[in-house]
Amino acid sequence: MSEKQNRLSELQERIVKTPDGNYEHQIEDTKTGEKASVSLTAEDLTKLFATMITEIRKPDAETQRLKDEADARRQENIRQMIAVHTAEQDAQKNRWANCSHKKERGESAWVGQPFSNGMYQAVCLKCNMMSKPVPIHPSMMSGMA
Numbered sequence: 001m002s003e004k005q006n007r008l009s010e011l012q013e014r015i016v017k018t019p020d021g022n023y024e025h026q027i028e029d030t031k032t033g034e035k036a037s038v039s040l041t042a043e044d045l046t047k048l049f050a051t052m053i054t055e056i057r058k059p060d061a062e063t064q065r066l067k068d069e070a071d072a073r074r075q076e077n078i079r080q081m082i083a084v085h086t087a088e089q090d091a092q093k094n095r096w097a098n099c100s101h102k103k104e105r106g107e108s109a110w111v112g113q114p115f116s117n118g119m120y121q122a123v124c125l126k127c128n129m130m131s132k133p134v135p136i137h138p139s140m141m142s143g144m145a
């Protein structure tokens with residue numbers, strides 16, 4: 001414990017309401033018996049508490065620096081994720097644009113993918129382009145187990 005903390009631990013402080021409706025901040029050094037008091041109006045007290053709350057909430061320089069660093073890292077991660085995602089989307093768009101959706105012998109590369117929820121989606125085997133899911137038409141069920 002530092003000398004300052006030792007010193008502070010010996011002080012007893014209290015705020016009391018005075019008969020005139022104001023307040024008194026009383027400080028007593030329990031070691032020396034020394035007493036001091038500061039008169040405060042209700043307005044002073046409100047300001048004092050407001051200042052204290054602001055000071056308590058204000059992060060110290062190191063906390064603020066760590067917070068700024070963490071924020072900067074998060075921003076950078078988001079920026080990189082967006083860049084990767086955009087690059088992937090561009091690559092996919094290129095694949096789709098340059099795909100004939102046909103197999104080597106000219107047959108369609110589209111295959112149907114039925115789902116248990118009664119929907120069906122066409123997928124290109126070459127570029128993985130997917131159609132929008134559509135409800136399975138009964139005629140599409142022929143030949144399916």
Ligand SMILES: [Zn+2]
Pocket residue numbers: 096099100101102109124125126127128129
């Ligand atoms: Zn394709």
